[in-house]
Amino acid sequence: MYQVIGTTRSRAMRVLWMLEEIGAPYQHVAENPRSPGVVALNPAGKIPILIVDGTPVTDSTAILTYLADHHGTLTHPAGTLARARQDSLTQFLLDEFDAALWLAARHSFILPEEMRLAGIKNTLRWEFEQSQKVLVNRMGEGAYLMGDQMTVPDFILANCLSWALTAKFPITEHRLTDYLERMRARPAYQRALAR
Template sequence: MYTVIGTVGSRTLRVLWMLEELGLPYQHVPANPRSDDVVEFNPAGKVPILVADGTPITDSTAILTFLADHHGALTYDAGSIERARQDSLTQFILDEFDAALWTAARHSFILPEELRMSGIKNTLRWEFERSQKTLNHRMAEGEFLLGERMTVPDIILSHCLTWALAAKFPIVEARLSDYLDRMRARPAFQRAAAR
């Protein structure tokens, strides 16, 4: 059994959702970043943490990739062209969506007040909207980013788009709004978000 450490209101949701999609048993410890439960496994104090066979794994993307590869689901085979496309989309989403949202959060409530630059959020929103247009052209036809098969970047993108709504970063592409509605309606997402 896996142990997942971190709160649902963080990137931990990605890991919980993945485990729900895979139908795997796990224990959830809803610990806040930098709390004793977190620092014990990750000195940086960041969540999520997945404990697998007594070994902590950090960083949500590393955890999702490990789970997908280990259980042979929600991924394409390593070394395949499909996996290269999957990894390319994962990196694009992390660089263009996750990074913008994380930088906005840092300048909203994470950094000390004297280091925050509120004006940067307008630039980040502009970049976020532009990245949506690019992603719209990269998406395959079908229910998921790569077509008819759900993969790791679907979880990351859906989490980022959910985060964007909470951060008041508009989703300007109708195709992405429809996509997010479908993804958030999945029973596994609903179970993970309810924790």
């Protein structure tokens, strides 16, 4: 059985959701970043952490990729062009969506007040809107980011779009609004969110 450490209001939601989609048994420990239990497993104090056979695995994208590869689902096979496209979309989302939201969060409540730059959030919102335009041109035809198959980047994108709404970063592309509504309606998403 897996153990997932982290709250649903963090990137741990991505991991919980994937485990629900896979149907793998797991235990959820809702710890906050930098808590003593988290720091003992990850000196950076960051969540999520997945415990696999007593070994901690950190970073949500590494965890998602491990789970998808290990269970042979929600991913394209390594060494295929489809996997290269999947990995490209994953990197795009991390660079353009996740990074902008994380930087905004750092300048909102994570950094010491004297280090925060309030004006940076306007630039990040603008960049986030530009990135949405690029992404909709890269999306496949079908219900998911790559087309008819749900893959690793879907978990990242849906989580980032939900995070954007919380952070008051507008979702300006209707295709992404519709996409998020579909993803949030999935039973596995709802089960993960209820934790």
